[in-house]
Each structure stands twice: as C-alpha cells, then as structure tokens.
Amino acid sequence: MNKEKVLEARHINKYFTEPVRFHMLKDIDFNVNRGEFVSIMGKSGCGKSTLLYILSTMDTAYEGELDLNGRKLTGLSAEELAYVRNKEIGFVFQFHYLLPEFTVLENVMLPGRKLAVKSRQEVEHDAMEKLKLLEIEQLALKHASRISGGEKQRVAIARALINEPSIIMGDEPTGNLDSRNADIVFSIFRELCTTKNLSMLIVTHDLDFAEKTDRIIEMADGSIINHGHQEPFNYS
Amino acid sequence: MTDLSIIMDITRTHLSSRLKQSVIAALGVTFGIGSYIILVSFMTGLNVMLDGLVLNRTPHIHIYNEITPSEIQPIDRVEDWTETFNVVRSVKPKESIERIHNALPLMTSLRKDERVRGVTSWASARVFYLAGSNQLTGMVNGIEALEEVKLFNFGDYIVEGSPADLVKNNNGILLGAGVAKKLSLGLGDKIQLSTVAGGILPLKIVGIYQSGLADVDNVQSFVNLTTAQQLNGEGSNYITDINVKLFDMEEAPVMARQISKDHDITAKDIQDANAQFETGSQIRNLITYAVSITLLIVAGFGIYNILNMFIYEKMNDIAILKATGFSGGDVRSIFISQALIIGILGGILGLIVGFFVSVLISHTPFETEALPTIKTYPVNFDGAYYIIGMTFALLSTFLAGYLPARKAQYIDPVDIIRGQ
Ligand SMILES: Nc1ncnc2c1ncn2[C@@H]1O[C@H](COP(=O)(O)OP(=O)(O)OP(=O)(O)O)[C@@H](O)[C@H]1O
Ligand SMILES: [Mg+2]
Numbered sequence: 001m002n003k004e005k006v007l008e009a010r011h012i013n014k015y016f017t018e019p020v021r022f023h024m025l026k027d028i029d030f031n032v033n034r035g036e037f038v039s040i041m042g043k044s045g046c047g048k049s050t051l052l053y054i055l056s057t058m059d060t061a062y063e064g065e066l067d068l069n070g071r072k073l074t075g076l077s078a079e080e081l082a083y084v085r086n087k088e089i090g091f092v093f094q095f096h097y098l099l100p101e102f103t104v105l106e107n108v109m110l111p112g113r114k115l116a117v118k119s120r121q122e123v124e125h126d127a128m129e130k131l132k133l134l135e136i137e138q139l140a141l142k143h144a145s146r147i148s149g150g151e152k153q154r155v156a157i158a159r160a161l162i163n164e165p166s167i168i169m170g171d172e173p174t175g176n177l178d179s180r181n182a183d184i185v186f187s188i189f190r191e192l193c194t195t196k197n198l199s200m201l202i203v204t205h206d207l208d209f210a211e212k213t214d215r216i217i218e219m220a221d222g223s224i225i226n227h228g229h230q231e232p233f234n235y236s
Numbered sequence: 237m238t239d240l241s242i243i244m245d246i247t248r249t250h251l252s253s254r255l256k257q258s259v260i261a262a263l264g265v266t267f268g269i270g271s272y273i274i275l276v277s278f279m280t281g282l283n284v285m286l287d288g289l290v291l292n293r294t295p296h297i298h299i300y301n302e303i304t305p306s307e308i309q310p311i312d313r314v315e316d317w318t319e320t321f322n323v324v325r326s327v328k329p330k331e332s333i334e335r336i337h338n339a340l341p342l343m344t345s346l347r348k349d350e351r352v353r354g355v356t357s358w359a360s361a362r363v364f365y366l367a368g369s370n371q372l373t374g375m376v377n378g379i380e381a382l383e384e385v386k387l388f389n390f391g392d393y394i395v396e397g398s399p400a401d402l403v404k405n406n407n408g409i410l411l412g413a414g415v416a417k418k419l420s421l422g423l424g425d426k427i428q429l430s431t432v433a434g435g436i437l438p439l440k441i442v443g444i445y446q447s448g449l450a451d452v453d454n455v456q457s458f459v460n461l462t463t464a465q466q467l468n469g470e471g472s473n474y475i476t477d478i479n480v481k482l483f484d485m486e487e488a489p490v491m492a493r494q495i496s497k498d499h500d501i502t503a504k505d506i507q508d509a510n511a512q513f514e515t516g517s518q519i520r521n522l523i524t525y526a527v528s529i530t531l532l533i534v535a536g537f538g539i540y541n542i543l544n545m546f547i548y549e550k551m552n553d554i555a556i557l558k559a560t561g562f563s564g565g566d567v568r569s570i571f572i573s574q575a576l577i578i579g580i581l582g583g584i585l586g587l588i589v590g591f592f593v594s595v596l597i598s599h600t601p602f603e604t605e606a607l608p609t610i611k612t613y614p615v616n617f618d619g620a621y622y623i624i625g626m627t628f629a630l631l632s633t634f635l636a637g638y639l640p641a642r643k644a645q646y647i648d649p650v651d652i653i654r655g656q
Contacts, residue, residue, distance in 0.1 A: 053650045058559060079563050086561020093653060097556045099246075101253045106245075111560040113242040120241070159560065 005070070006166050006199045007032040007055065012064035014050060014222075024050055025062070026223045032167065035197040037189065038228070039210040042219030048203045049171055051219070055201065056091050056169050057081040069166055086115050090160025094172040097156065100145035104131070104155050107144050112162040123162070130158035134188060150181035157188060168192070170202040174209060186212060243566060246557075247573045254546060258578055261542040264535035265582025265633060266589060269625045272528035273590025276621045278597060279524045281614035283517040293388045293447070294506055295356075295479030296488040299342070299495060301334050302502040334360070339475035342499060351482050351491065354387040356380055358477035359464040365457075366428040366436070367419040374415060374455045376429060377477075378464020381410075387481045396423050397443025406460055408442035414454030416444055431467050439463075532632045535582075539575055539636035547571060547644045554644055555652035564645040571644050575637020576630065583629030587622050 014025035025047050032038050040048050053059040055066065057073055060081070066073045068088055073081065085091070098107045105127055112123035131137040134154040139147055144155065153173060160168050168189070174182035186209055192198045193214075202213070210216050215228035251258045309324045311317060336342065339357065346355045359378035364371045381399035384390035391399055394410060402408045409429075411421065421427060421441060429437045439459065446453055459467075465474045482488060488505035496503040547554070554567055598615035 049654070053653075056559070058648075058653075059650050079565070082558070082561050082563040082566075084561075085559065091559050093559075097552065097559070097653070099249075099553050099556060101249045110242070110557075114561055114566070116242075163561075 004034045005031045006034050006036075006068065007201065008065075008067040009055065010065040010067070012051070012054060012062055012066070014047070014054060014059075014062045024222050025054070026221075028064070028224060030217060030224060030227055032199050032201050034166075034199055035193055037193045037200040037214045038202070038217060039213040039215070040201065040203045040217045040219060041205070041207070041210050044205075046219045047222040048219055052169055052171050052201075052203055056089055057085055086111055087163055088166045090157075090163075090165040090168040092153070092156050092160050092168065092170040092173040094175045098144035098152055098159075100143070102144055103141050104136070104144055104147065105140040107155055108158045108162055110162075111159060115163050127158070127162060130161050131155075133161075134158050150177050150184070153177060153181070153185060154188070157185065161192070164196075165198070167199040167201060170200070170204075172203055172205065174204065174206060179208075182206065182209060243569050243573065246553075246570050247577065250546065250550060250553075250570070251574055251577060254549075257542050257545070258574075261539050262578045262582035262585070264538035265532075265579055265629050266586040268528065268531040268535040268632070269583050269586025269629050270589040270593065271531050272524075272625050272628065273587060273621060274593050274597070275524045275527055276625075277590070277594040277615045277617060278613070279520045280618065280621070281598075281616040283520055284616055285610060285614040286516065291506065293390070293393070295388065296482045296485050296506045297480040297492045297495065298504045299336065299478040299480065299499075300476060300502055300504075301336055303334070334476050335470070335473075336475050336478060336501060338499075339478060340473050343475075343478060346478070346480055346495075351484070351487055353481045353483050354383065355481075356383045356387055356479045357461065357475045358479065359461055359468065359470070359474050360476045361464055361467050362432050363467070364430040365415055365419060366430055367421055367425075370419055371430075372415060372418060374412070374457060376409070376457045376459050376464060376467065378461040378467075379458050380461050381458070388479070393445055393447050394443045395446045397441075399443070401442040402458065402460060405440065405442055406463055407437075407439050408459070409439040410443040410445045410458040411441050412453045412456045413444050413446035414450060415457060416441070418454070429467065433469065435467065435469070437463075437467055528628070532628055536632040536636040539578055539633050540640060542578075543571060543575055543637055543640040544643075546574065547640050547647075550644075551647065551652050554647050555649040558647070558649040559653070567647070568641045568645040571641035572634065572637045575633045575641070579629045579633025579637075582633075583626050586629065587625055590625070591617075591622075 008031050009028050012025055012028040013023070016022045016024050028051060040051070042048050050059070054062050057066075057076075060078075064074070068084065073084060076084070098104075099110070102110075105124065108127040108130055109120075109123050112118065112126060113120065118126070128137060128140065131140055134157060136151055136154050136158070139151060139155070144152070147155070153176070157168075157173070170189075174185050177185065189200050189202070190212070193200055200213070202209075204210050216226070217224055217228055218226035309322075309327065311322050311324065343355050343357060346352055356379065361376055361378070363374055363376050365374050379390075381390065381402045385399050395413065397410065399410070402410055409427065411427065416422065419427070423441055423444065425441050427439055427441060429439060431437075445456070445458060447456075462472070465472060468474055480491075482491070485506060489507055492503040492505035492508075495501070557567060557570075558564070594615050594617065597613050598617075600613050602610060602613040604610070
C-alpha cells in the first residue's frame, strides 16, 4: 500500500474568542496518505467544519502546523495560500456553492481559468471531460441556478477536479442528497481514489457512507478520539 | 499571474445581472460629466468672448504722453543742494503737448524688433460734434483703419459700413454708436467737427462704431490718420498714441518698462491695464470646477452605494471565488473594474451629452446691444476639457469603487460559508 503522506496536521489547536475564549480544536494530529479515502465523523458542534476550514487553508487563525505534499502551509501569505487552494485542494461544500449567473461549464472552468496554465480551449475541454466523468455533460450550457441539488453537487465535484488536485475535502457533500444520489457521489469519490490516486477527506454524518471509506476518524469535543483502523491511536 | 479575461468575464456577468442599478450608477456619472462639459464649455466660451471684447482690441503695449508734473524740479539739479532736504510745494505740470516726440523713428525701431507683430499709430483730437443745433463733446482718433483691422480686430466693432469705406474717403468718419444715437444720425448723413482750436471740418458718416462699452461709444469716433492730423493743424509726425501688438503677450511688461525708460514716455502694458479681467475669468473657472466636482462627488457616492450593495448581494460568489483559489486582489479587481466600467460608460455618455447640449447652446440666439458682434451664445469646444472630464470620471469612479472593493478583498469566506 502506498504510504506517501499528502496531508499532515501537526498539533492543531484552535481557539474562538467570541463570545468568550473557547478552546475549540485540541491538539489535532493526523495524516492522510495518497489515494486514501478518509471520513470524519462526530456529533454536531464537535468542530469538524472548523477543522476542515483550517485544513483547506481558508482559516489561518490556528496553532500548530499544516503540511501538504511535504510543504509547510502554515505561515504562507494569503496570496500563496490562494494558489495552493486553487491548484492542490478541491473543496466540496454541503450546500452546492456555484456562481448562479454562470453556466455549469463556466462554473467548472473557473478554477482552471484562474490557474491559467492551460489555454481557455484546453480548460474548456478538460471541464467537459470532468462533466462526462460525472455523467452530467448534457447540463454544460445550463445556468447553474436551474439544475437540481444532486446535479449541483456533481457540478461542484467536477469543479473541484478541474485542476487535478492532490486532495478533495468535502463538508457533508451528501448531506442534502437522497440515498440514491449519495451513492452516486460515493462511487465517484471511490473511483477517483482508485483510478487517479486522489486522496479524500470527507466529513459526514452518514454512517453507511463512512463505513464504505478506508478509514473513519472520530471526533468529539474538538479532539480526535479514534484515528480509525489504519493508524494506531496515539497521542504525541 | 491571473488571466485578466476571467476577471473581466465575472465583472461583466455581475454587471449585466444587475443591469438596472448599473445603468443608474452610470447615469449619475453621465450627469456629472455632462454638466461639467456644458458648464466649462459655456463659461470658458464666455471668458474667451469677454477677453476678446477687451483684450483683442487692447494693445499689448500702449505708448502715449501722460501729462504729469516733472519728478525732477530745477532745485534738484543744483549740485550745491543735493545734500540738503528740498521741499517744493504745489508742483503743477508744465503745459505740454500730447504728441509723442520722435514718434516716427520710435515706430520704425519698434517695427524692426522681432518680438513685435505690428504697430499702429493714432492721432487723437478733442472735438465737438455738431449736427443742427446740437453739440456734443467727444474725441476723434485718426487711425490707419486697415492696420487696425489686421492687428486689433477693429472690423468687429463696425456695425454699419466698413473700415474700408473710411480708407476710401478722406472726409469720412466712423461715428460712435452713442454719438449717432444722441444726434439722430445714420449712415450717409453729414456731421461737422469743431476742434478746440476753433476750426470746423464737415465729414460724411461712412460707418457706425460700437464697442459695446457705452462710455466709449458715447464719445469716440474714428477718422483717417491724416484727417485727424489736419484737424489739429499738424503734419504727419503728429502722433499721440502708439499701439504695439507682440507675438507673445507675456513679454509686454518687460518691453513696456524698457520703452518707458529709453524714451522717457509712458508705456502701459496689457497686464497692467486689464488685471481685473484675469480675476473675472478665474472666478468663472472656480465656479465651474466647484459645481462640477460637487456633481461628481454626488455621482461618486451613487457608485459607492451601488457597489456596496453589489458586494453585499455577491457575498456567496466572493466566498466561492476565494474558496476555489481566487486571491483577495482578484476579488478587489473584479469590483474595481465594475466601478471603472460604470465610470467609463457613464463618462463617455456624459461627454456625448455634454457635446450635444453645447452645440445646442452655441446655436441659441443671443443678441445684446452691448455685444454687437455676438449673435449666439459663445461656447468653447476645446478638446482638452473632454480629456479632463474623462479623467475626472475615471478618477472619481475609481475612488468610489476602491473602498467597497477593498472591503470585498478582506471578506472571510469561512464566515460566509458558515452563515449558510
Ligand atoms: N466564528 C465562531 N466563533 C465562535 N464560535 C464558533 C464560530 N464558528 C463556529 N463556532 C462554534 O464552534 C463549534 C463547532 O462548529 P463546527 O461548525 O466546527 O461544528 P461541526 O462539527 O461542523 O458541526 P455540524 O456537524 O453541525 O456541522 C460550534 O459550537 C459553533 O457554535
Ligand atoms: Mg459542520
């Protein structure tokens, strides 16, 4: 099994100051390996989303250290972090965040055009490929505001894939979907792990979904209480 | 390096999805810039006209003999008393003639000066205008009419007849409009002039002169130079005024001082004579810019408000863009370019509207006794004002857009995503 680390979180602590100072995340310490499909579970309010925002570099107000592909992300400038998000991380939200005034195709192309290593035509071609992969190529020219929730979620996944990232993070990406659509999304993720060697880090409340992943990280009250079967439980 | 086309695509989509507000914001700029163009064109048109009214006809240097008491009294010339403090009471000017000494050589030397565009000479005489039993005091100036037309736009002030008619007729006179009115005389009528010395000269009215300044028109008339010299019983070297026009008006003060010193004569420069006209122009300019800037500030607030609203409505978009790797600077560019597009479109429309309204004004009849040569409102179509207007538009929209755009730059996507 490939044990190359993609994401490393080292002793992450997070405090909220509003309304009172509160220790939200306590010494979060774990890895995600290349091609590994990891899910995070835990009670509502235990800090899963908070952790994900830190891991996805959107939130920089934390203590500890974060590495991606062996490169330290902690302390990088906002500009550099934006580049990392654009190139290396695909993010899928619970609510299908698309730009409503753009077409499906344009939404998928957006991060690719921002990265600007490929020509517009190439990005458009790639975007169509991703839509085909997710079997929604027929929606390409529709407005993002005029497609169903399940379809939006797949568009968001296509968008997350456009720059061939190292890891996909999802915050309850199936939370709003019926079980049939949730199954579709799961098999897409699974397929990407095995064929493209992509890593997945997915927060979910759906036990059926989580049990099919490689490893379940369990959280409670801002701490990891179980790292899942692939890695022995350890405090550093 | 971010591909600018993606920024522009997002900008365009945002604007077209809020078309109505965008258009209203742009119209605010149109209003500001349009008003500026109209105001500035009209005001500077007025300035040019008023300057023309006085400055065009005013010589850059006016040389004449002013009758003043001598600065140096005989006692000052006595060497024994140079160390003492001499007081001479009740000094009066010596009786003196108004003619300029050696006027002809002076004119020749002026004409040779390369700074000088042209020189004209006047011979003035105080007269009584006689018609029937009426008599009026006045002043006739003997002139070389064609030179005056060439250098000082003299023709603009002849409302009936022409300067050429005067040149053709040695017994002709261009009568001041006020004089003509008071004496009920018109073109072709006869008038008699009586000089202070007592001579009487009958003349034929070949034209009416109207400067627009009543004080002048009620007194002054023009005859040929030789006629005036005759009237005074003098020869061709009798010259009372020399008018100099320079290539560069700014050289007038220096030259005037030099002439005055070299020839012991009064030489007034145009800046000295017309200082108050500069002030008038400056105040009109000040008003124009104060009003225009006020309008642009109002337009700027409009843009500021609408952009703030856009940003508020587009919070989700901003969060998505940031989550997918657009930097704060990209987001700022998106909103600044929205402001600039509003500014550019509104500004260009403002220039067009301003231009057409100015054309309309320049065709509106405007006739007044005081300004005989003006038939429509004066408007200045200087292209520089259009460039200034556009610069204004861009500057104010940039400033109005910058603050909200900066706010968008620092929006935290996590806050927005959590808020869902
Ligand atoms: N900006 C903030 N300031 C203060 N407290 C916050 C802030 N954001 C979140 N919290 C609190 O932190 C806790 C953890 O929130 P978080 O969204 O990480 O939970 P979660 O595990 O994702 O829950 P859920 O499963 O319901 O999505 C919550 O109690 C929330 O009220
Ligand atoms: Mg959550």
